[in-house]
Amino acid sequence: MSLLDNINGPDDVKRLRRSQLNQLAEEIRRTIVEVVAHNGGHLAPSLGAVDLAIALHYVFDSPTDKIIWDVGHQAYAHKLLTGRRDDFATIRQHEGLSGFTRMSESPHDAFTTGHSSTSISAALGIASAKHLNNERSKTIAVIGDGSMTAGLAYEGLNQAGDAHKDKQLIVILNDNEMSIAPNVGALSSFLSRTFSARKLQDLRKEIGEFLKSLPKIGDDVYQWAKRSEESFKTFVTPGMLFEAFNFDYFGPINGHNLNHLIDILVNIRDIQDPVLLHVITKKGKGYRPAEKNPVHFHGCGRFDVSTGECLTAQVQPPSYTEVFGETMVRLAGQDSRIVAVTAAMPEGTGLTQFSQQYPERFFDVGIAEQHGVTFAAGLATEGLKPVVAIYSTFLQRAFDQIIHDVCIEKLPVVFALDRGGIVGEDGATHHGLFDLSYLRNMPQMVVMAPKDENELRRMLLTGIQHDGPIALRYPRGTALGVPLDETITPLAIGKGEVLHGGHTDDILVLAIGQTVTEAVRARQDLLAAGINVCVVNARFVKPLDKDLIVSLAERIPRIITVEDNTKQGGFGSAVLETLIDNGLSQFEMKRLGIDDVFVGHGPQQLLRRIHKIDAAAIVTAAQQMVPRSHLQATATQA
DSSP states (O other): OOSGGGOSSHHHHHTSOGGGHHHHHHHHHHHHHHHHHHHOBOOHHHHHTHHHHHHHHHHSOTTTSEEEEESGGGOHHHHHHTTOTTTGGGTTSTTSOOSSOOTTTOTTOOSOOOSSSOHHHHHHHHHHHHHHTTOOOOEEEEEETTGGGSHHHHHHHHHHHHSOTTOOEEEEEEEOSSSSOOOOOHHHHHHHHHHHOHHHHHHHHHHHHHHHHSTTTHHHHHHHHHHHHHHHHHHHSSOHHHHHTTOEEEEEEETTOHHHHHHHHHHHTTOSSOEEEEEEOOTTTTOHHHHHOTTTTTSBOOBOTTTOOBOSOSSSOOBHHHHHHHHHHHHHHHOTTEEEEESSOTTTTTOHHHHHHOGGGEEEOOSOHHHHHHHHHHHHHTTOEEEEEEEHHHHGGGHHHIIIIIITTTOOOEEEEETOBOOOTTOTTTOBOSHHHHHHTSTTOEEEOOSSHHHHHHHHHHHHHSSSOEEEEOOSSBOOOOOOOSSOOOOOTTOOEEEEOOSSOSEEEEEOTTHHHHHHHHHHHHHHTTOOEEEEEOOEEESOOHHHHHHHHHHOOEEEEEEEEESTTSHHHHHHHHHHHTTOOSOEEEEEEEOSSOOOOSOHHHHHHHTTOSHHHHHHHHHHHSOHHHHHHHHHHO
């Protein structure tokens, strides 16, 4: 009999006998593997956190007790245990379950997470609010999968330890062997369970109060006793750092031993001071291919469950990411000043080959985008050419550093923004829809986006040769398969290109990046409908090719701009500002882009259609702008 089929919420988990929990864990892992094999998703981190999710819901009372998962892709088992089993097959599908925790999806999702390292800060805020509201329930932050490499996590720890009284805060470090070293064994597991026992905690406090009450020598004896205990714990466990933050540290313990996990969670549940429990788990636990290659299965596409082999067709053009990575290696062989910086994503940003070929010129700063940008600025001051490769959505976290540490002094840092525009199934937290807007507002910054992979290579060289900050953003997914120039040549900064038309056309379409392809497709349909179209590949959002755009707008006053970015302050806004600033007033303009909304998850092309930035949307906009009389006249002439 399937246990999971009868789990409709945490109360059903609590009704199980402990002897049944390992079977439940196996069923959850099997379900996760089957669904992710069909949908794609974050497999390895979720498999590693199954036992932890079961233990937490066995001991604590969600949603009264708040459990915050950092990052949300550890939470697939949590979703299955909290009333979403029947919908789990829809995860990461359009209008289905999110691949991350979402407050709007379930009361059991205490905080919406997508970017890493936010859990401790959020948990402290929740715990502090509970304290002010005289609520005695618990707040648990589950942080892991490398999230402790980010400074934000330590900022949260620092405040939690400083203002900790009666906050009922528990931090669980899910160490899946991808961050802190797996220092786990029988002794440390025994010590953690023993130190956490409620009676021992009470005894420690009573002895402490007694020692401090001794006349004259009390405080000295108490401090000596505390140091002795901490020295012993530090000798056998890696807890010194967390004890320094005023957390009671327990661990590391085996995160796949459900009995031990439940015992220690019960024991630490009522400790008043902040607690940090260090749990060692195995990324990919229970599915052999994911255990052997946790990096690949961290976030993966569809695969064959029996073999673990990817089901994506192999005969296709390379991805933009792959083209970027190959070009970095090629250019680095020609220029020893080129160095690469990434934030815990060497494979995701295509820099694995670079890191292997030029290890001394490759820097992985961890999940620390702010540090990574300022670090790159330091490299640039010494004559190097740093290329900072970060997903567009994650670069948002370093907004201040780009302005203050790079742009003010016009340092030559290249920002390679992978996953620009609509990303797909990861949803609102991962779409790169704001970079054109926030980067073009920064003085000294150049912003560009290639129409295809060949232009990406040329823009990368352009960026490396530029004497100042410059950003290129490119989309997720397969490139177009265009021929690649044998010799890479730079582009003239601020110059676009007319791809089609340019004289007596009915419509002027100004496109940037991925949307150039959509504009070219739309032109074919519009020509068939009797509408002549001039298509411009703008290439640069900043500086715009002012002369080209103004001259074309004077001849073709019906203008459509299209971008894979929010309309507010983006490419279309830049064009409109340019036309007005140059005295043009007799024109009609439609801006196609993302409205003032957050975009959900789903296939890229579907989302582009929904948000009207595809070829069909361009056709519709053009037909609305061209007078019906013109179309009738064109049809008569034909």
